[in-house]
Amino acid sequence: MNFRLSDEQELLRRSVRGFAEADIGPHVREWDREQRAAPDLIPKLAALGLMGIQIPEAYGGAGLSAVDYCICIEELARVDPAVALSIAAHNGLCAAHILMFGNEAQKRAYLPPLARGEKLGAWALTEAGSGSDAAGLRTTARRVVDGWVLNGSKAFTTHGTQADVLVVMAMTSPEAGTNGISAFVVERSAPGLAAGRKEDKLGMRASDTSEVLLAQCQVPSDRLLGLEGQGFKNSLQVLDAGRIGIAALAVGLAQGAHEAATAYARERRAFGTAISEFQAIQWKLADNATRIDAARLLTYRAASLKDQKRKTTLESAMAKLYASEMAVRVADDCVQIHGGYGFVKDYPAEKYFRDVKLTTIGEGTSEILRLVIARQLLSRRVE
Numbered sequence: 001m002n003f004r005l006s007d008e009q010e011l012l013r014r015s016v017r018g019f020a021e022a023d024i025g026p027h028v029r030e031w032d033r034e035q036r037a038a039p040d041l042i043p044k045l046a047a048l049g050l051m052g053i054q055i056p057e058a059y060g061g062a063g064l065s066a067v068d069y070c071i072c073i074e075e076l077a078r079v080d081p082a083v084a085l086s087i088a089a090h091n092g093l094c095a096a097h098i099l100m101f102g103n104e105a106q107k108r109a110y111l112p113p114l115a116r117g118e119k120l121g122a123w124a125l126t127e128a129g130s131g132s133d134a135a136g137l138r139t140t141a142r143r144v145v146d147g148w149v150l151n152g153s154k155a156f157t158t159h160g161t162q163a164d165v166l167v168v169m170a171m172t173s174p175e176a177g178t179n180g181i182s183a184f185v186v187e188r189s190a191p192g193l194a195a196g197r198k199e200d201k202l203g204m205r206a207s208d209t210s211e212v213l214l215a216q217c218q219v220p221s222d223r224l225l226g227l228e229g230q231g232f233k234n235s236l237q238v239l240d241a242g243r244i245g246i247a248a249l250a251v252g253l254a255q256g257a258h259e260a261a262t263a264y265a266r267e268r269r270a271f272g273t274a275i276s277e278f279q280a281i282q283w284k285l286a287d288n289a290t291r292i293d294a295a296r297l298l299t300y301r302a303a304s305l306k307d308q309k310r311k312t313t314l315e316s317a318m319a320k321l322y323a324s325e326m327a328v329r330v331a332d333d334c335v336q337i338h339g340g341y342g343f344v345k346d347y348p349a350e351k352y353f354r355d356v357k358l359t360t361i362g363e364g365t366s367e368i369l370r371l372v373i374a375r376q377l378l379s380r381r382v383e
Contacts (some may be wrong), residue, residue: 003013003297005071012064013071019048020079028080028093031206032351035198037083040046042117045087050076050114053091055099058126060112066241066303070248077252078259081355082206085362086247090243094121097167097183097238101226105186110165121162124154124212125235131156132368135232136176139214141170148184148224150217153196158209161169161195164188164276168214169231171314176229183231185223192217242305242363243320247299250323250359254292257327257334257352264338265346271355281337288330295323314376321369324359330353331356 005013023044031037045051061161064072069091077084097116098106106195114118130136139152150170154160166186173180186193196211226234262285265276275281302315331352335342342349360366 005067006078008241009068012068013075014048016048016072016075017078017225019044023314024076024083025079028348028351029184029345032082033205035200035205036208037086037206041083042120044116046117050087051090051117052095052111053087055091055095055111055115057100058106061115066244066298066306070244070251070299070303072246073248074252074255078256078282079254080206081249081256081352082204084252085204085358086158086207088242088245088249088259089120089123092242093123093158093238094163094165094167096241097123097225097234098185101183101230102233105222106225110185113287114165119164120162121160122157122159122162122170123164123238124157124166124213126153126154126156126347128153132365135181137169137171137181139168139170140174141172141173141182141184141219148219148282148311150184150186150192150214150215150219151193153213154212156199156209159208161198161206161214166193166212168212168224170214172228172231177227178232180283181224181232181235182228183234184219185225186214186217186219188219190219202357203351204358217365226326227263229379239363240311240316243333243369244299244302244306244312246359246363247295247302247316247319247323250301250320250327250356251292251296253352253356253359254288254295254323254327257287257331257349257356258285258292259346261288261330261337264341264349268339275337284333284337288333291326292330295319295326296320316374317364317369317372317376320359320364321352321366324356326360332352 051064052061053072057063061095073084073088095370098110112176114121127137141148168184168186171180172182192215196213198210224335265281266274268275298319300310305312305315335350335353338347338349341347
């Protein structure tokens with residue numbers, strides 16, 4: 001087993017870190033306050049290949065590996081988790097679904113503009129009444145002569161007000177249960193598609209999250225993504241990979257919070273000495289550095305298995321569960337180490353603290369992930 005990154009991967013890490021610190025870092029508080037990133041950010045991300053990280057070069061992407069993808073998401077999240085979340089949703093959900101299950105015509109139509117940042121992607125599965133119970137969605141797709149008509153609404157959709165291309169899950173055969181759910185590519189210009197309310201969130205505020213409304217939304221027949229009735233099954237496969245990205249996001253967020261806490265502990269003096277000299281602080285820093293490294297190894301293991309085209313349901317769930325709950329603890333300690341200054345916006349601690357909670361909710365809550373892990377373990381045959 002080789003736990004070292006290649007020279008190319010180390011260069012990738014340095015490149016993304018340098019970009020994040022120079023082009024994102026100075027604007028983090030402003031974007032958080034205004035609940036949007038600057039419009040010129042996407043072209044800059046695209047120029048680095050970050051809008052099509054795992055999209056093959058044949059479709060205009062960077063063609064990087066799953067481990068490379070984790071490095072990119074981690075370094076973005078270290079500086080601004082909200083930007084990392086947007087990149088993860090665009091790459092790991094929308095583009096990934098089209099790449100994994102689209103036909104050749106769909107891949108050639110949608111992947112190049114997504115990779116170039118000319119179009120922004122969204123993935124619409126969750127509904128107001130079917131969060132963790134994703135199979136309970138109520139949006140319908142009715143077949144008509146020239147295509148499909150979609151009716152319903154989606155909740156908590158990243159880029160719901162901004163996306164040019166949306167992958168939408170809808171019920172095509174209600175009597176078939178989960179085998180009656182299909183996926184569709186819906187363009188922003190589709191008649192009957194509208195953005196609903198934009199959410200006023202606790203954290204990740206620079207990343208747009210909103211409702212998507214479908215009222216007699218007309219979709220051509222060639223926009224069915226994958227086989228009819230396979231949409232839910234395919235969504236679970238997309239989530240297996242997507243959870244690796246959220247685990248990387250949690251690792252990056254925790255790394256940023258840990259570095260902020262360490263820097264503050266070295267500077268802050270109490271009782272005549274830097275608080276980094278106090279054992280209580282040292283133990284927090286030591287424990288958190290160890291937890292971050294453990295989470296990173298879990299995440300990279302899952303990514304490496306994905307690169308080997310192996311099933312990662314168990315490993316991605318473990319990585320996302322541990323990394324997200326670890327990150328919550330690290331962000332909490334970051335605030336605690338900052339003391340009163342951790343509670344004000346002059347320091348980054350409070351933003352890490354607000355942003356981190358979503359990592360235990362999005363793309364599978366901690367409770368759902370524990371169910372996934374348990375079922376995977378219990379389904380194994382005892383040798």
